[in-house]
Amino acid sequence: MSPDEYCQNKAAQSGSSFYYAFLFLPPERRRAITALYAFCREVDDVVDEVHEESVARMKLVWWRNQVAELYQGRTQHPVMQALAPHVQAFGLPQEQLLAVIDGMEMDLDQARYESWEDLKRYCWHAAGVVGLLSARIFGQTQEQTSDYAEKLGLAFQLTNIIRDVGDDARRGRIYLPQQELDRFEVRTSEILNHQHSERFEALMAFQTERAQELYRDAMRALPAADRRAQRPGLLMAAIYHALLNEIARDRWHVLEQRISLTPIRKLWLAWKTWVSGGRGLQRKLGR
Incomplete structure (x- = not known):
């Protein structure tokens, strides 16, 4: 091989x-x-x-x-x-x-994060920097594209965190910031024991809106000159954003299941975004 x-x-x-x-x-x-x-x-x-x-x-x-x-x-x-x-x-x-x-x-080193700033630092290392590397491979020509790639990587990682709350809890990990658990009165024991509640839904709605804003910021930052070259990132954005919306429609029932898109739907979203050059997605999310 x-x-x-x-x-x-x-x-x-x-x-x-x-x-x-x-x-x-x-x-x-x-x-x-x-x-x-x-x-x-x-x-x-x-x-x-x-x-x-x-x-x-x-x-x-x-x-x-x-x-x-x-x-x-x-x-x-x-x-x-x-x-x-x-x-x-x-x-x-x-x-x-x-x-x-x-x-x-x-x-x-850690299984908990006190604040969003702490979690954002982790997200940068886990995905933001991968976005920067990927943008170079895809064919970056504009400096501003780095801002797009970094924010998109953060959006992807936060989407993963939202999707994987239950899986991570089974490993003893809670990535959701402790300050925000306190704000929405969600105890760590509830997450570790997979206890869904209206308070948990409110917490997850807050996280989802943060992710949505990261997608919007990324789309606004992408220069038109690099949009064609960066289509692979836009394909991933279409898939991840659809997943985020799917999780929200399911009322964030992520503690006992892992919500995902079917392979055929991923392929359809990827093909549709590629053919359109990502223009529609950038207009839709960049508003």
Whole structure:
């Protein structure tokens, strides 16, 4: 199996909405973004699948060394071998790849967040910086596109947090800011015990509106000159925004189930957004 095939399998097996955006890219950009996504999956799996904290930390140190060697022209892991040709071609900064690992390490350091500012910092490392890297691969030409990519990454991560409240609680994690749980009088024990309530719905409606505002801010920030190049991000935005709306329509019943879109619906949303060039989505969300 070649390094590119390894990354392709990693992306396809994940079932992520990101995979649908990759399908429409030219071959070189598709290989680059697939390698980047596989890198993110590898380091994320360290935290999700390695149950001994000390072992997980050692593995993240190993991945840091892999990033350092990548920029020295040496690669061992197939993901890094697949990523190597694209580092210089797309100007991918070493510190941003390391920032992704920082985000995974934050999951080992804490399972609660006091404020939105604290959570936003985590979201930047988990997804905002991935947005910045992705925008380069897609073909960024305007500086303002970085603001779009960063905000869109935050919107994606907050959507994931809203969707995964129940799954995260089963792992002993609550990403929703403690200050906001207190504001809506939702106890952590209620979330850990999967107790749905009107207070919980109010809390989740607040989080959803924050995510909606991030989508709106991202769309407003995207320059027209880069809209065509950034269509893969707009495809993902169409899918993630539809998921966010689906969760809200279901009254945020996320404590005991994981709400998702069907593969055919994801593909339809991706195709429709690609064909329209993302103009309709930008108009709709950027109002």
